[in-house]
Amino acid sequence: xxxxxxxxxxxxxxxxxxxxxxxxxxxxxxxxxxxxxxxxxxxxxxxxxxxxxxxxxxxxxxxxxxxxxxxxxxxxxxxxxxxxxxxxxxxxxxxxxxxxxxxxxxxxxxxxxxxxxxxxxxxxxxxxxxxxxxxxxxxxxxxxxxxxxxxxxxxxxxxxxxxxxxxxxxxxxxxxxxxxxxxxxxxxxxxxxxxxxxxxxxxxxxxxxxxxxxxxxxxxxxxxxxxxxxxxxxxxxxxxxxxxxxxxxxxxxxxxxxxxxxxxxxxxxxxxxxxxxxxxxxxxxxxxxxxxxxxxxxxxxxxxxxxxxxxxxxxxxxxxxxxxxxxxxxxxxxxxxxxxxxxxxxxxxxxxxxxxxxxxxxxxxxxxxxxxxxxxxxxxxxxxxxxxxxxxxxxxxxxxxxxxxxxxxxxxxxxxxxxxxxxxxxxxxxxxxxxxxxxxx
Amino acid sequence: xxxxxxxxxxxxxxxxxxxxxxxxxxxxxxxxxxxxxxxxxxxxxxxxxxxxxxxxxxxxxxxxxxxxxxxxxxxxxxxxxxxxxxxxxxxxxxxxxxxxxxxxxxxxxxxxxxxxxxxxxxxxxxxxxxxxxxxxxxxxxxxxxxxxxxxxxxxxxxxxxxxxxxxxxxxxxxxxxxxxxxxxxxxxxxxxxxxxxxxxxxxxxxxxxxxxxxxxxxxxxxxxxxxxxxxxxxxxxxxxxxxxxxxxxxxxxxxxxxxxxxxxxxxxxxxxxxxxxxxxxxxxxxxxxxxxxxxxxxxxxxxxxxxxxxxxxxxxxxxxxxxxxxxxxxxxxxxxxxxxxxxxxxxxxxxxxxxxxxxxxxxxxxxxxxxxxxxxxxxxxxxxxxxxxxxxxxxxxxxxx
Numbered sequence: 106x107x108x109x110x111x112x113x114x115x116x117x118x119x120x121x122x123x124x125x126x127x128x129x130x131x132x133x134x135x136x137x138x139x140x141x142x143x144x145x146x147x148x149x150x151x152x153x154x155x156x157x158x159x160x161x162x163x164x165x166x167x168x169x170x171x172x173x174x175x176x177x178x179x180x181x182x183x184x185x186x187x188x189x190x191x192x193x194x195x196x197x198x199x200x201x202x203x204x205x206x207x208x209x210x211x212x213x214x215x216x217x218x219x220x221x222x223x224x225x226x227x228x229x230x231x232x233x234x235x236x237x238x239x240x241x242x243x244x245x246x247x248x249x250x251x252x253x254x255x256x257x258x259x260x261x262x263x264x265x266x267x268x269x270x271x272x273x274x275x276x277x278x279x280x281x282x283x284x285x286x287x288x289x290x291x292x293x294x295x296x297x298x299x300x301x302x303x304x305x306x307x308x309x310x311x312x313x314x315x316x317x318x319x320x321x322x323x324x325x326x327x328x329x330x331x332x333x334x335x336x337x338x339x340x341x342x343x344x345x346x347x348x349x350x351x352x353x354x355x356x357x358x359x360x361x362x363x364x365x366x367x368x369x370x371x372x373x374x375x376x377x378x379x380x381x382x383x384x385x386x387x388x389x390x391x392x393x394x395x396x397x398x399x400x401x402x403x404x405x406x407x408x409x410x411x412x413x414x415x416x417x418x419x420x421x422x423x424x425x426x427x428x429x430x431x432x433x434x435x436x437x438x439x440x441x442x443x444x445x446x447x448x449x450x451x452x453x454x455x456x457x458x459x460x461x462x463x464x465x466x467x468x469x470x471x472x473x474x475x476x477x478x479x480x481x482x483x484x485x486x487x488x489x490x491x492x493x494x495x496x497x498x499x500x501x502x503x504x505x506x507x508x509x510x511x512x513x514x515x516x517x518x519x520x521x522x523x524x525x526x527x528x529x530x531x532x533x534x535x536x537x538x539x540x541x542x543x544x545x546x
Numbered sequence: 547x548x549x550x551x552x553x554x555x556x557x558x559x560x561x562x563x564x565x566x567x568x569x570x571x572x573x574x575x576x577x578x579x580x581x582x583x584x585x586x587x588x589x590x591x592x593x594x595x596x597x598x599x600x601x602x603x604x605x606x607x608x609x610x611x612x613x614x615x616x617x618x619x620x621x622x623x624x625x626x627x628x629x630x631x632x633x634x635x636x637x638x639x640x641x642x643x644x645x646x647x648x649x650x651x652x653x654x655x656x657x658x659x660x661x662x663x664x665x666x667x668x669x670x671x672x673x674x675x676x677x678x679x680x681x682x683x684x685x686x687x688x689x690x691x692x693x694x695x696x697x698x699x700x701x702x703x704x705x706x707x708x709x710x711x712x713x714x715x716x717x718x719x720x721x722x723x724x725x726x727x728x729x730x731x732x733x734x735x736x737x738x739x740x741x742x743x744x745x746x747x748x749x750x751x752x753x754x755x756x757x758x759x760x761x762x763x764x765x766x767x768x769x770x771x772x773x774x775x776x777x778x779x780x781x782x783x784x785x786x787x788x789x790x791x792x793x794x795x796x797x798x799x800x801x802x803x804x805x806x807x808x809x810x811x812x813x814x815x816x817x818x819x820x821x822x823x824x825x826x827x828x829x830x831x832x833x834x835x836x837x838x839x840x841x842x843x844x845x846x847x848x849x850x851x852x853x854x855x856x857x858x859x860x861x862x863x864x865x866x867x868x869x870x871x872x873x874x875x876x877x878x879x880x881x882x883x884x885x886x887x888x889x890x891x892x893x894x895x896x897x898x899x900x901x902x903x904x905x906x907x908x909x910x911x912x913x914x915x916x917x918x919x920x921x922x923x924x925x926x927x928x929x930x931x932x933x934x935x936x937x938x939x940x941x942x943x944x945x946x947x
Contacts, residue, residue: 131839500818
C-alpha cells in the first residue's frame with residue numbers, strides 16, 4: 106500500500122510542479138535559516154565535556170575589596186592570586202586540580218636551520234592534572250609528572266600543529282625547543298581535537314585557537330615570567346613595586362583554577378578545604394569580604410562568560426519566526442493543492458476507499474514534500490553557514506560547521522514541520538464527502 | 547467600499563485561507579520592523595569615528611627575545627629614528643589601540659569618597675600621542691618630554707598629570723566640562739592632575755558603555771611586546787610601513803609580531819556587527835519574498851475556487867475594474883487586520899529583546915515604516931492574481947451549470 110501511495114504522491118506532485126516547487130522552496134528556506142542560526146548557537150554553547158558536568162568545577166575565591174562586589178550583581182573574581190593558587194596546590198595535594206595561566210612568547214627551533222620557523226606561540230602554564238581534567242588526548246608521549254611540577258622542570262607538551270611545524274609530524278618526544286629564550290624538552294604531543302568553547306579561558310578567549318604548547322606552572326614562576334601587556338589581571342590592592350617578587354606577593358589576580366571531583370562527597374570535601382583555607386587567610390588580614398567561595402559548574406561558567414553571542418541569539422529567534430511564516434505559507438499552498446483534488450478524492454471515496462486510506466495517501470504526499478524541503482534546506486544551510494564563516498570572521502569556524510547530529514536534526518525538523526503544516530489540509534481533504542462532489546458533476 | 551460587507555460575508559465562510567495569511571502578515575510585520583530597527587541601531591554604531599587618523603595610521607607590534615633588550619634607551623632611539631623618516635608625521639609608543647579589543651582600564655573619581663567617577667580606558671604612551679592619534683587639545687596643555695616616565699608594570703607609579711577626553715570631562719563635571727582642567731582626580735590612594743582635555747578618542751572596546759571615556763598617561767609601559775603607533779603622511783602609509791619594518795629589524799634579537807593599519811583594526815572589531823547587518827538585510831528580503839509568494843498563492847487559490855462566481859458577476863454587468871477593486875479591497879482588509887495584530891506582537895517582541903538583549907526601546911515611527919512596507923508588498927503581490935481574475939470570461943458562468 107505504501108508503495109502505491111508513494112506512486113500516487115509522485116504523480117500528483119508532477120502535476121502541479123510550480124505549487125510543489127513553491128512549497129519545497131519555502132520550507133527549505135525556513136529550515137535553512139533556522140538550522141544555520143541554531144547551529145551557531147548550539148555549537149557555541151555546548152559543553153565540550155558533557156560527561157564531566159557534575160565533576161568539573163572552576164574554583165573562585167572572593168578576594169575583592171570590602172566596598173563592592175567584583176562585578177555586579179554578585180560575580181566573584183574569575184582568577185586567583187599567586188599566593189592562593191600556590192597554597193591550594195601545596196595544601197591540597199590529594200585533590201585533582203590545576204592552575205591555568207597565559208603566556209605568549211616566541212618559539213624557536215634548537216637546530217640552526219630552524220630560524221625561519223620562529224613564531225609567537227600561545228601557551229598555557231598548567232599543572233600535570235590539567236591534561237586529565239580536560240581529557241587532553243595525546244598523540245605521542247604523555248603529561249609530565251607530579252615530581253616535574255615540584256622540580257619546575259623545563260618540559261613542554263606541544264600541540265600537533267606545533268609538532269607538524271617543527272618536526273613535520275614525527276614523534277618529537279625527547280627533542281628540544283626554545284621558548285622565550287629557554288630550552289625546553291618535549292615530553293608529549295597532543296592530538297588535534299575540537300574543544301569549544303574552551304572551558305579554561307574567559308570571555309571571547311573561549312573561542313580562541315587552540316594553544317600551541319603547555320608547560321608547568323611552577324616553571325613559569327621559577328623563570329619569573331609574566332605577560333604584563335597581554336595577561337588579564339586585576340588587583341584588589343596595588344602592588345608594592347614593579348618587581349616580579351611583589352607581583353607574586355600581591356593581591357593581583359591572574360590565575361584560573363579548575364578542579365575535578367570523583368563524586369559529591371569529594372566536592373563537599375573540597376568546599377570545606379577552600380572554606381577552611383580562606384578562614385585561615387582571613388585571620389592573617391586577607392579576604393576582607395564575607396566568606397563566598399564557589400565551585401562553579403560548567404553551565405554557570407558559560408553564563409558568567411556570555412558564551413552565546415547576543416547577535417546570533419537574536420538572529421536565531423528571528424529565524425524561527427521566519428520558519429513559522431514559511432510553515433503558514435506551506436499550509437496555505439497545501440490547502441489550495443489538496444482542495445483542488447476534491448473531485449478525485451470523491452471518486453475514490455465513492456469507489457470504496459475509507460477516510461483513513463485517503464488520509465494516509467495525502468499524509469505520504471506531504472511527507473514527500475517535507476523530505477524534499479528538508480534535503481534542499483540542509484543544502485542551503487550548508488551554503489549559508491559558509492556565508493556566515495565569510496562574514497563572522499571573528500567567530501571560530503568550528504562553531505559554524507555542520508555535523509551528522511545537526512544534519513539529522515535539520516532533516517527531522519523539516520519533516521516535523523511539514524507534518525504540522527500538512528495535518529490540517531490532510532484531515533480536511535480526507536473528510537470530503539463522496540456524494541456531494543459526485544452530484545455536482 | 548461597498549464591497550466590504552460582501553467580502554466579510556465571504557471571509558466568514560472561508561476562514562482558513564485568510565486566517566493563515568493574517569498570521570503570516572503578523573509575523574512578517576513583527577520581524578521586519580524589529581530587524582530594521584536593529585539594523586539602524588547597529589549602523590549608528592558603525593558610523594561613529596574612533597577619533598584617530600584611520601586612513602594614514604598603523605601600528606607595529608615588536609617582540610624582544612631577551613627581556614632586558616626592551617629598555618628606555620632602546621625605545622627612545624627607535625622613536626627618534628621612526629620620527630625622522632620623511633614619510634612619517636608622528637609616532638608614539640602605546641600599550642593599546644582604539645577598538646583593538648584588549649587594553650587596560652582604570653576608575654577615576656573627582657572626590658576622595660569615590661562618588662563621582664567611572665571606568666575609563668587607559669592609554670600608556672608618551673608626549674607625542676596627541677599628534678599621533680590626530681587629537682586636538684581643547685583646553686589645557688599637551689604633555690612635554692619632562693612629563694614622560696618609563697615604567698615596567700602598571701598600577702604602581704602614576705605620573706603627575708594625565709590628559710582626558712572631553713566625553714569623560716563632561717561626565718565628571720556635568721555643568722561645565724572645562725572645569726575639569728587642572729583638577730585633581732583620585733585613583734585609589736594617588737591623585738593625578740588633568741593637564742589637558744582632548745576632543746575625542748575611543749577605547750579599545752567598541753561595545754563598552756564607556757567607549758568614549760579615555761585617559762592618556764604619559765608613562766611608557768616597557769614589556770617584552772611593544773606597540774609603536776605611527777601616523778604616516780597622507781598617501782604614504784605603505785612606504786612608511788616598509789621603512790619602519792626595515793628600520794626596526796636592524797636591531798638583532800627582535801621579531802615583528804604584527805603590523806596592522808588602524809583601518810584594519812576597526813574593520814576587524816566591527817566585522818561581527820557588519821555581518822549581523824548584512825544577515826538581517828537578507829532576512830528581511832527573503833521574508834518579504836516568502837510572504838509575497840504566500841499572498842499570490844492564496845489569492846490565486848481563492849480566485850480559482852470562485853471562478854464561477856466571478857464569471858457570474860461579470861455576466862451580470864460588473865466591469866473588469868470592479869473585479870480588480872473587489873480583490874484589492876479584500877487584500878487591504880486582510881492586510882489591515884494583519885498589521886493591527888502585527889503592531890501588538892511587534893511591540894511585544896521588542897519588549898522581550900529590550901529585557902533579554904539590552905536593546906533600546908523601539909521608536910514608534912518604525913511601526914509606520916512597517917505598515918507602509920506591508921501594504922506595498924501585499925498590494926504588489928495581489929495585482930497579478932486580481933488582473934487574472936478580471937480576465938475571467940463571463941461565458942464561464944453559462945458553462946457547467
